[in-house]
Amino acid sequence: MEYQVIARKYRPQLFSEVVGQEAIVTTLKNAIRMNRTAHAYLFSGCRGTGKTTLARLLAKGLNCFNVGSEQEPCNQCSSCKEIASGRSVDVIEIDGASHRGIEDIRQINETIGFIPATARFKIYLIDEVHMLTKEAFNALLKTLEEPPPHVKFFFATTEPHKIPLTILSRCQHFTLRRLKDEEIQNKLGAILVDLKIAYEEEALAIIARRAEGSLRDAQSLLDQAIAYETSLLTVRTISEILSLSPQTLFFALDEAGGQGEIFRALEIAALVFSSGKNLAHFLEELTLHFRTHLLVKCGGKVAVYQDEYAKKGHYYREEQLVHLLEYVGEAIATLKETPSERTYLEIVLLHILQSHKHLSLESLVHRLLELEKRVKEVPEEKPKLSPQVQAPTNTQVKEQRHESSYDTLMYFAAKELNGSLKKG
Numbered sequence: 001m002e003y004q005v006i007a008r009k010y011r012p013q014l015f016s017e018v019v020g021q022e023a024i025v026t027t028l029k030n031a032i033r034m035n036r037t038a039h040a041y042l043f044s045g046c047r048g049t050g051k052t053t054l055a056r057l058l059a060k061g062l063n064c065f066n067v068g069s070e071q072e073p074c075n076q077c078s079s080c081k082e083i084a085s086g087r088s089v090d091v092i093e094i095d096g097a098s099h100r101g102i103e104d105i106r107q108i109n110e111t112i113g114f115i116p117a118t119a120r121f122k123i124y125l126i127d128e129v130h131m132l133t134k135e136a137f138n139a140l141l142k143t144l145e146e147p148p149p150h151v152k153f154f155f156a157t158t159e160p161h162k163i164p165l166t167i168l169s170r171c172q173h174f175t176l177r178r179l180k181d182e183e184i185q186n187k188l189g190a191i192l193v194d195l196k197i198a199y200e201e202e203a204l205a206i207i208a209r210r211a212e213g214s215l216r217d218a219q220s221l222l223d224q225a226i227a228y229e230t231s232l233l234t235v236r237t238i239s240e241i242l243s244l245s246p247q248t249l250f251f252a253l254d255e256a257g258g259q260g261e262i263f264r265a266l267e268i269a270a271l272v273f274s275s276g277k278n279l280a281h282f283l284e285e286l287t288l289h290f291r292t293h294l295l296v297k298c299g300g301k302v303a304v305y306q307d308e309y310a311k312k313g314h315y316y317r318e319e320q321l322v323h324l325l326e327y328v329g330e331a332i333a334t335l336k337e338t339p340s341e342r343t344y345l346e347i348v349l350l351h352i353l354q355s356h357k358h359l360s361l362e363s364l365v366h367r368l369l370e371l372e373k374r375v376k377e378v379p380e381e382k383p384k385l386s387p388q389v390q391a392p393t394n395t396q397v398k399e400q401r402h403e404s405s406y407d408t409l410m411y412f413a414a415k416e417l418n419g420s421l422k423k424g
Contacts, residue, residue, distance in 0.1 A: 006226075007219040010191055012053055013084065014072050015061070019187050019215060021050055023121040027174070028054070029071040030367065032061045038172045040144055042129075044160040048214030051156040054176070055125050058154065059091045060084055063119035079119050090119035095155075096128040105132070105139040112143060112151055130156040130162035137164050144170050178213025181205065187215060188222055192233070199225065199233040205303035206238045209288075235304075245272065245282055247305060250289040251312055253349070257356040258315030264351035273342045281339030283332045283348070287325060294321040298362050320355055329353065381412040 015025045023420060030338045031037045036312040041058065043051040060073035060083050067073060073080045082088035094104070108124060115142075116122045127371065132140070141193065155171065185201070185208040187255055192199050209224070211218035221242070229237045239246065249268065256264035292302055293316055296309040331348045 005220070006191060006223045007216045010219070012050070012057065013075050015057055016070075017074065018050055018054065020183045021054065021176055022244055024174045024176065026111065028058050028061070031073040032058075032067070035074075037062060038153070039147050039151070039173040039296070040155070040161065042155045042163070042168065042171040042173045043176060044157050044173065046178055046213060046367070047158060048211070048216030048218075049176040049179060050215070051158075051176055052125070052127055052244045054174075055154040055156055056083060056091075059121075059125065061125070062121050062152065063090065063093070088119070091123045091125065092114040092279045093125045093127065093275070096126050096131040100132045100136060102133065102135040102139050105136045107174075109139065111144050113148060115150055121150055123154060125154045127156045128158070130157045130159045134164075141166055141170075177346070179215055180213075181208040182216045184208035184211055184213075184215055185303065188218060191219070191222065195226070197230065197233065200235055202235045202304045203233045203238045205242070206235065206242070208303075210242060241275065243281070245277065245285055247273075247308075250286065251334065253286075253294075253307060253352065254312040254315050257353045258312070262350065262353050265353050266346055269346040269349050272345065279341050279345055280332055282336050282345075283328055283335065287328045290321050290324045290328065294318065294325070297321065315356065320358070324355060326350060361374070 006399055015029055015085070018025050033387055037058075041055070043054055048162060057073065060075075060080050061071055063079045063083065064073040065077040065079055065178045075081070075084065076145055077089065079090075083091050086093065112122075112124075114122070134317055146311070147153065153171075155161075155163075160168070160173070166217060185204045186209060188204045189199070189201075192204075203225075207218050210221060225241050228241050237419075238244070252264070253268055256262075257266075272279070292309055295320060296306070297313050297316065302309060331344075335341065335344060
């Protein structure tokens with residue numbers, strides 16, 4: 001048999017197989033059961049969350065000859081099989097990116113009056129509908145508002161903000177959320193069980209985290225991993241496939257900062273640079289590392305290396321982690337502008353290790369208050385003046401003392417906060 005990629009082979013054929021979109025699934029099934037389906041639906045969301053899949057399932061549910069008590073398509077009748085294989089003459093799928101002009105919409109308007117050949121409804125499914133031109137949307141507007149009773153429009157898009165409001169107001173709009181890592185991990189685990197392939201839970205957790213809420217992305221990464229290792233999927237295998245930096249490298253960075261071993265920054269930078277790894281990608285992984293530290297420090301749980309993060313977390317303060325997240329994020333943006341990536345990476349890592357020496361805000365405030373208290377307690381000394389020199393007035397003395405105290409405080413704060421405070 002011809003090989004099918006995992007994303008196609010395990011595409012949901014029933015509403016119950018859809019992952020992470022329970023509210024939308026319930027609404028669509030109730031609409032079929034009560035015969036209250038709208039004439040136009042818009043499915044929006046990030047890639048790989050099930051927009052086109054839900055549109056096809058709704059098409060099958062509306063046209064199935066033997067729909068079940070749970071409004072699930074039977075997948076056995078001719079209508080279900082034709083829709084699943086893309087051969088149905090009554091369910092027309094259109095790529096909005098390549099059929100985006102007014103002439104393409106005119107062809108729809110010219111054929112919309114014909115009744116379905118075999119199914120109950122004629123359905124037009126336009127993917128990436130936001131790519132249609134303004135003229136094409138205008139040509140579709142009147143038909144979309146009052147289509148024939150046997151016609152339904154299903155739209156899918158990743159950018160709903162680009163669709164005119166006149167079109168949006170004529171559709172029932174469903175926004176698909178990103179999938180949680182746990183949901184993706186469970187789905188991948190079920191797929192591997194069906195394929196009879198052993199795996200480590202931590203390996204699937206890494207794939208789920210890398211997919212960023214997209215099940216299709218996760219399935220593509222899983223396909224790639226299986227092609228590399230068909231007997232057992234391990235953390236090492238996934239790290240090699242995805243070119244991930246060893247987690248031990250980040251924990252070594254934590255250890256170096258906590259122990260004050262600043263010179264280790266140059267060693268780690270040399271190791272990363274010699275590996276040939278994309279430095280922007282490395283910094284993105286570093287950002288995720290600090291985010292995980294902050295999550296664990298705030299009481300959250302992670303699927304991978306929970307104990308190690310809890311152990312190394314005492315090296316960081318919460319405000320320090322927030323600062324590092326901001327700093328590394330800015331470093332990623334400016335990396336492409338630097339003439340020497342290696343030197344820039346060394347500077348970034350040195351800054352990270354130096355951050356362990358910075359005082360916390362609480363200790364800074366305490367030391368400032370103590371310094372201000374000591375300054376106020378300094379006794380006033382009357383200078384000895386010659387007869388020719390006029391003694392300063394009391395107001396001038398107070399102003400001089402206030403300015404001297406203020407300068408002392410600001411110098412201390414500016415030195416401790418790396419110049420973040422300025423005299424105003």
